Each structure stands twice: as C-alpha cells, then as structure tokens.
Amino acid sequence: MENRSRSGYGAVTKFLHWTMAVLVIWQFLKFFDRINDGEHWVGETLVSWHISIGTLALLLIVLRTCWTLTHRQQRPAHEQKMAFLVNAxxxxxxxSLFLLPVTGILRMVGGGYGVKAFGWQLIEKGDEVSWAASLGSLHSPFAWVLLILVTGHILMAVYHQFVKRDGAFARIV
Structure with missing residues (x-):
C-alpha cells in the first residue's frame, strides 16, 4: 500500500505528516485569540474552528501512531548516534500531539460544556467535573510545549536541508 524505502517515506506517511502540520499551524492561530480578546479577523474566523480541528487532529494522531507502529521496519535509517535523538x-x-487535544476535551467536559465538533455533539453538556477540569488546565501549558517541539522540529529540518545537506528533508516531501 505504501511505496517507501529505507531512504524515504511513502505517500501515506507524507500525507499524515503534512496534514498534521497544517492542522497544528491552524491550531497555533489560537494564540491570536489572546490579542484584543480575539476581536480581529483571525479570532473571528479561524479560531472558532479550534475544537473541531483539535478533534480531527486527535483522530489523525491516533491513526498516525498506529501507522507508524505497524510500519517501523520501513522507516528511513538514521545515523546511529542520531537515532536516539530522532526517536526521542x-x-x-x-x-504532545495526543495530550493536547485530550486535555482540551477534558477542559471542555470539566467546565460542563461538552464537546461539539463540525456541528456534531460528541459529548453532551453536563455538570462540571472537577478532576477533568484539573487535568484540562494542562491544555495551555501543553500548547507551549508543542510550540517549542514544533519549532525545534522545523529548525532541525532547516539544519538538515541547508547545513548538513543530507537529504533528510527530501524524505518527507
């Protein structure tokens, strides 16, 4: 099904990677919500999709994790000394891509809001749930952690492309 080799990733992996990249960038637009209380075009248009996109991202990261675990033997090889860092x-x-939407859901459920994604009520509104609200309070800190990790990921891609010139970036495009 997937045409990949030890020197590059296949179509399914590339699709999942770049789809997640677009969704994560979209989700980071939520940071604009902190500017002028969201009273601007980003806050009024794109941010309103935050819960729906987060739900989709959760589904895709579960799918991507399953795909990765079942196709580990076909992953491109890395230099032995870098393999640990790459894997870590x-x-x-x-x-982080898993915990962020999970804590977002817990935040919504904990506040009694329920979860509605793409017009479908996935979890009904109800009473506040204190333990879910407590765990949900980790959503914003996890967003900052993910921002740092994604920034590092992008910087490493740039490093491989322009400094090492080892073709690592070409494996995923």
Whole structure:
C-alpha cells in the first residue's frame, strides 16, 4: 500500500505528516485569540474552528501512531548516534500531539460544556467535573510545549536541508 524505502517515506506517511502540520499551524492561530480578546479577523474566523480541528487532529494522531507502529521496519535509517535523538524527539512530538487535544476535551467536559465538533455533539453538556477540569488546565501549558517541539522540529529540518545537506528533508516531501 505504501511505496517507501529505507531512504524515504511513502505517500501515506507524507500525507499524515503534512496534514498534521497544517492542522497544528491552524491550531497555533489560537494564540491570536489572546490579542484584543480575539476581536480581529483571525479570532473571528479561524479560531472558532479550534475544537473541531483539535478533534480531527486527535483522530489523525491516533491513526498516525498506529501507522507508524505497524510500519517501523520501513522507516528511513538514521545515523546511529542520531537515532536516539530522532526517536526521542518524535516520541515527544507524538505524545504532545495526543495530550493536547485530550486535555482540551477534558477542559471542555470539566467546565460542563461538552464537546461539539463540525456541528456534531460528541459529548453532551453536563455538570462540571472537577478532576477533568484539573487535568484540562494542562491544555495551555501543553500548547507551549508543542510550540517549542514544533519549532525545534522545523529548525532541525532547516539544519538538515541547508547545513548538513543530507537529504533528510527530501524524505518527507
């Protein structure tokens, strides 16, 4: 199904990677909500999709994790000394990409709001749930962690492309 080799990623992996990249960038637009209480074009148009896009991102990161775990033997090879850092970095990215929407859902449920995505009520409104609200309070700190990890990921891609010139970026495009 996937045409990949040890020197590059296949179409499914590339699709999942770049789709997640677009969704994560979209979600980072939520930071604009802090400017002028969201009273601007970004806050009034794109940010309103935050919960729906986060729900989609959760589904895709679960799918991507399953895909990665079942196709580990086909991943491109890395220099042995870098393999640990590459694997640790990707593990932290995947973990953050999973925990961020989960804590977002817990934040909504904890506040009694329920969860509505793309017009579908996935979790009904109800009473406040204190333990969910407590765990949900980690949503914003996790967003900052993910921002740092994504920035590091992008900087490493730029480093590989323009400093090392080792073709690492070409594997995923």
């Amino acid at each position: 970095g990707h593990f932290l990215l995947y973990l």
